[in-house]
Structure formats: structure tokens, C-alpha cells
């Protein structure tokens with residue numbers, strides 16, 4: 001029996017209908033560094049939250065140190081010696097390092113007061129014992145990301161964790177900070193601790209881990225000894241085998257450029273690395289350009305920039321040869337842009353408005369007579385759309401009452417009906433079942449045949465390969481590859497996504 | 508009333524008048540720090556005002572009047588808090604509902620008990636105890652500030668000290684503040700943010716109950732909606748006080764002074780009465796503008 005055994009873990013998020021973990025088994029040996037990899041949404045964080053008691057599994061058992069345990073909340077996990085650093089820092093910026101570390105299990109004075117001196121003493125003890133250098137009196141908001149990470153680790157050590165879980169600890173760190181972190185992890189291993197680390201960076205997996213579990217779509221795809229796999233194989237395991245949809249993409253000759261990005265750069269305040277680094281990209285009429293990439297490499301930013309939600313720092317954007325750099329989303333919509341966001345709940349819809357209001361929200365003018373809405377026209381339009389897109393739900397109810405998939409269909413219906421000449425899709429099939437996805441795909445291809453230029457931003461490589469004429473892969477804010485969709489495979493895209501291929505060095 | 512015993516009546520009265528603001532704001536500070544805008548202060552205070560005087564009247568005891576008044580107010584805050592937190596209602600709506608409920612319910616109950624929808628006088632209530640130290644209260648300023656006040660004034664100061672200690676010196680206070688600053692972090696530690704928010708609301712029920720008692724027991728009467736916006740001003744006081752107990756104390760004093768000044772000016776200065784009556788509110792607006800300008804400036808300067 002291994003040190004940690006998670007068996008048959010199932011977790012369904014009822015709110016989103018996502019089966020985040022589907023009979024997942026994970027076993028970790030004592031004193032190893034175990035990596036977990038997988039694409040965005042594969043269910044890695046969910047599995048770790050279950051192990052740390054922040055989520056309850058619907059089914060499955062956890063055995064730790066040979067005993068079956070029930071972990072109902074993080075305090076239980078702490079007691080067992082399981083600590084976790086979350087994907088996003090869970091620190092209180094206005095508190096000091098010391099306060100953050102002891103929060104929840106503070107030493108007390110006269111049994112009601114917080115004993116600051118004792119807390120500081122203990123924290124200093126931990127810092128010294130593990131050979132770190134940091135002043136516990138500093139306020140967390142003054143720290144660098146690397147130092148914040150250290151505070152998170154100290155939080156675990158203060159709670160005497162023996163099994164340390166780190167969920168994407170490196171994504172916000174600089175190269176030097178990552179080096180330091182890895183040294184720390186190796187030292188912790190030396191003194192007998194066990195580490196689970198989630199990362200998207202395959203070179204890090206190779207560098208730090210002893211074994212690796214690959215997750216894909218809520219399941220475990222493989223468990224390997226790190227020494228026995230290379231990055232290519234890992235990348236292949238992550239993206240999985242191809243499933244083919246019953247969809248034909250007609251041969252079309254592409255038309256004139258519709259959207260052109262020239263040297264588009266997006267910077268963030270106080271950050272050296274630009275989020276988008278001199279992007280050059282053209283989308284033509286009758287063409288679908290698919291954009292792939294691992295989260296955090298500039299996809300979301302590209303989406304924001306082309307839809308006018310974020311102002312670029314430098315460069316130009318042209319739309320039908322008109323300069324539209326830094327136009328607002330409203331201006332762009334007036335000119336003929338359509339946008340189906342991934343974040344449907346907050347960006348795509350007004351949750352408290354009714355389904356029909358959401359259907360006409362972008363072109364309400366067409367339903368007015370002398371400035372007054374014609375309820376009949378609105379209702380007719382809504383009925384047509386619900387029938388055509390098989391939307392399940394009362395059009396008079398707030399859209400927030402529909403299931404995720406149906407909300408998605410409402411927004412798709414609205415945007416597809418607008419027949420714009422430039423459309424941005426972000427994850428168009430999220431939350432849809434296979435039949436609905438196929439329907440949407442056919443619609444998208446139909447728009448292409450009608451001459452629209454389409455930018456398809458997606459984490460689903462199969463979707464991109466099914467629909468796109470060209471595939472653009474983003475890596476670290478740049479375009480790592482711009483490939484015609486001929487004889488390319490998921491594996492090749494995956495390698496570009498993880499920086500295994502690519503003709504440039506990253507500084 | 509006792510203004511003649513004091514050398515600077517304006518100051519002496521300010522201290523009396525600020526007490527309900529101070530108490531309500533001190534409880535509101537807890538909810539504010541726990542990350543919730545508590546607009547129910549007004550209604551809670553009104554509940555406290557009504558029930559403490561009514562219970563004092565029936566029991567013939569100030570102590571039991573205040574105790575039961577606070578208990579009922581805390582019960583109302585418990586309902587308000589539970590609906591907000593566990594049924595996930597919008598805190599603004601439930602707060603507003605609490606205020607409307609308190610306003611209507613106290614009048615209806617008053618009518619039911621005393622057959623009167625207007626001012627209800629309670630004649631034979633015991634006197635509020637006072638601290639009198641004849642030697643010291645003659646001292647200008649110091650004497651006015653600290654001596655010859657009724658027991659509630661001193662209680663309110665104890666509340667300030669207790670609030671300070673709880674907020675900054677106890678794990679509970681750290682957790683409340685942590686909840687307001689980053690509830691997810693609190694949750695990731697296995698603590699329950701809602702528990703702290705509910706506790707904060709209960710604390711505001713406690714202090715608002717006391718604040719209400721100050722109003723009615725001082726006056727020996729209940730007047731429908733007699734809080735007349737004090738709960739809202741208490742909210743302003745929290746922000747002006749920069750969300751710290753000491754700041755709230757100072758801001759309360761400023762408002763107490765403004766109202767005291769307006770009372771005094773009505774009798775002696777030749778300014779239109781409407782303007783004088785509006786003075787405390789003008790101060791509120793001016794203070795808010797200054798406060799937001801100052802904040803804006805601080806952000807710019809960074």
C-alpha cells in the first residue's frame with residue numbers, strides 16, 4: 001500500500017454540470033515528488049482540493065499512511081499532516097507574514113488574546129529550522145510573488161505538514177524564483193517530506209519530479225516514472241487521441257483580410273514580461289483561424305484585445321482596412337463584430353434579464369417601433385431561436401435559471417443570427433453535449449461559407465482541428481506557430497503549446 | 508437639563524449626543540470589517556429604542572429593560588443575518604427590509620400596547636444613574652468631556668475599548684478582518700467566513716440595541732421612527748473614522764458636536780432655523796466629500 005491512495009474519486013460540479021473527477025485513482029509514495037499534469041480543466045485542482053478537504057468527493061476513498069481517512073475540511077487535512085498551496089495565493093495582503101502563517105491556529109494569551117510574541121517566536125523557529133531568510137514582521141502586500149510563495153510554504157510547515165501539495169506554484173514566479181522553489185522542494189524531500197506538484201510546464205516535471213500522473217478530462221490518462229518519459233510523450237498523453245466529428249469542412253478560397261493585428265503589444269503595470277508580445281495576425285474573409293495555447297500564455301488577453309475590452313499598449317489593429325486600435329466594444333459591435341465569450345455567465349449575458357431580453361440585447365433597435373419595443377416581434381424572434389437551436393427553457397424567465405448549456409445556446413443563437421463579418425468565438429462548445437456541439441460547429445462552418453472571418457479561441461484541440469483553416473499557437477504571449485491545418489496533429493500543436501517546439505528562445 | 512452644571516455646555520452636550528452614533532457605528536464597524544455593508548443599523552437601533560423602554564416600563568428596572576431590549580434587537584439581527592448569509596439574499600435588500608420592518612412593527616406594537624400611534628411618554632421610569640464628581644466637573648473641557656454623564660456614556664466608552672481589543676488583539680478579530688479582506692483565504696484555512704459575518708452582525712445587534720436604549724431611556728419616551736437617520740449617519744461615521752475604533756470615536760464626536768451646535772444655535776444665533784437644523788447633515792456631506800477627496804489623493808500619490 002502506498003503512502004497516499006485516492007481511489008475512485010468522483011466529483012460532479014452541479015452548478016456547471018462538469019464532471020471534474022471521474023473515478024480518479026492517485027497513489028503517491030512516501031518521500032517522492034509526484035507531479036500531476038493535464039490541460040486546463042482536466043480536474044487537477046479539484047482532486048487536490050478534495051485531498052485538502054476544501055471539496056467533498058461524491059464518491060471514492062482516501063487512504064493515508066495505511067488508514068482510511070475522511071477529510072471534511074482543511075483543518076482535518078492539517079491534523080493529518082496534509083498541507084496545500086492553492087493555485088491562487090490564499091493570503092491576506094494587509095496582514096503581516098507572521099499573522100498569515102499562524103492564522104486559524106494562533107497561539108493565545110490568557111486564553112482569549114492573540115499572543116503576538118509567541119507567534120513570532122514560533123514562526124522564526126520554523127524559518128530558522130528550514131534555513132529560509134525572511135522577516136516575519138513584513139506586510140504581505142510588500143512581498144514579491146516568490147516571497148508570497150514562501151509564506152504559503154511556511155504556512156504548511158507551521159502546520160507540520162508531511163505531505164505538501166502545490167497547485168501550479170511556478171506560474172507567477174520568475175526563473176530565479178522557480179530555481180529557489182525547486183531547491184526548497186528538494187531539501188524538503190531530503191528531510192522526509194512528500195510533495196505533490198501540479199504544473200503545466202513539462203520541463204519542470206522533468207526537472208523536479210520522481211513520478212508523474214497525467215490527467216485528461218477528469219480521468220487519469222497515465223502514471224509514469226519521470227525518468228522513463230520524455231516531454232513529447234507527456235504532451236501526447238495530455239492531449240489524448242483524436243475523436244472525429246461527423247463534420248465536413250468545405251474547401252474555400254479565403255477572401256480579403258478582415259482583421260489585422262500589427263505588432264500588437266499588451267503590457268501590464270509594473271511587469272517586465274508583456275502579456276502580448278508584438279503579435280502579427282491576419283484573419284481573412286471565409287477563414288477560420290484557431291488559436292490554441294495553455295492558459296496564461298496570452299489567449300485571454302488576445303480575446304480581450306480583439307473584442308475591444310482591453311486597450312493595447314502599442315501596435316495597430318485594422319478592420320476592413322480601417323484602423324480600430326482601441327475602439328470600444330460598443331463601437332466594434334456597431335461596425336459588425338460579434339463575440340461569443342467563454343465566460344458566458346458574466347460577459348455574455350445579463351443573468352437577471354429574461355432569456356428573450358438576452359436574445360435581443362445586442363440589436364434591440366430592430367425590435368422597436370417609434371422607440372417602443374414591440375413585444376410581439378421580440379416574442380416571435382425568441383420563439384424562432386428556441387426552436388431553431390433547441391433551447392430548453394421559458395423565454396420569459398431570467399436566463400440565470402437555465403442550465404449552463406442552455407445559457408450557452410442562447411448566446412450562440414443571438415450572435416450567430418447577427419450574421420456579422422467578423423466573429424470571435426471563445427470555447428464555443430463549452431458546456432454543450434456532443435449533439436449540440438456538432439450543431440454549433442456546423443453553424444460556424446456555415447458562417448465561414450457565407451464569408452465571415454472567424455477567430456476561434458479554444459482549449460479543445462480537436463475542435464480547432466475540426467474547424468480551423470489555420471492554427472495559431474500562443475506561447476508566453478507570442479505566436480509560437482502559425483500553421484495551415486493540413487497534416488498537423490494534436491501532438492504537434494501540443495508540442496508548440498508547451499514550448500517543446502518553436503523557433504525562438506524565451507528570455 | 509443639566510447644562511448649567513457644566514462650564515462649556517456645547518462640549519458636554521456633544522458627548523451626550525454622540526453616544527448613540529458611537530455605539531451603532533462601533534457595531535457596524537464589525538460588519539463592515541467582515542466585508543458587509545450593514546444598512547440595517549437604523550432599524551436595529553429603533554428596535555432597541557422601543558423594546559428597552561417598554562421592558563423598562565413593565566419590569567420597572569432599567570437594567571432588565573436594557574438587557575431585554577438588547578436581546579430582542581440581537582434576535583432581529585440574527586434573523587437579518589441568517590437570511591442574508593444562509594439564504595444568500597442581497598444584504599442591501601435585507602437591510603432595507605429590516606429597517607422597514609422595524610419602523611412598522613414598533614408603531615403597530617406601540618399602538619397595540621398603549622393605544623397610541625404618536626409620542627408615548629413613560630412617566631415613572633427610574634432616573635439614569637450619573638457620575639458626579641463635583642471637584643472635577645468644574646474643570647473646563649476635561650470636566651465637560653468626562654464627568655457628569657449618564658451611565659450609557661461610560662458604557663459606550665467601554666464598548667469602544669472592548670471593540671479595539673477584540674478587533675486587534677484577539678484571534679476572533681483577526682478572523683473577522685481576514686474575512687472582510689479575503690474570505691477565500693479564510694475558507695482555505697478551514698475557517699468559516701459566514702460564521703464571522705454572522706457574529707459581526709450579532710455584535711451590531713448588541714450595540715444598536717444599546718444605542719436605541721440610550722435614545723429612549725434618556726428621554727423617557729418613544730417617538731415613532733425616533734432614530735431619524737442616526738443609523739445612516741453611523742454608517743458615514745464608520746467610513747470617516749477610517750474603519751478603526753479610534754477613528755469612529757473621533758468622527759462620532761464631530762457629529763455629536765455638529766448636532767449640539769445646531770441645538771445651541773437655534774436659540775442664540777440669528778440664522779434661519781432650517782439651515783441650522785440641516786447643519787449636522789451638511790457636515791455629513793462635507794465630511795464625505797473631504798474624505799473621498801483625501802482617499803483619491805492618497806491613491807493618486809501612490
Ligand SMILES: Nc1ncnc2c1ncn2[C@@H]1O[C@H](COP(=O)(O)OP(=O)(O)OP(=O)(O)O)[C@@H](O)[C@H]1O
Nearest residue numbers: 013015016018020039040041042043044045046047
Ligand atoms: N467551483 C466550481 N463550480 C463549478 N465548476 C467548477 C468549479 N471548479 C471547477 N469547475 C470545473 O471543473 C473542471 C475542472 O476544474 P479544475 O479546476 O479541477 O481544473 P484544473 O485541471 O485545475 O485546470 P487548470 O489547469 O485550468 O487549473 C473545469 O471544467 C471547471 O470549469
Ligand SMILES: [Mg+2]
Nearest residue numbers: 044045046087
Ligand atoms: Mg487548477
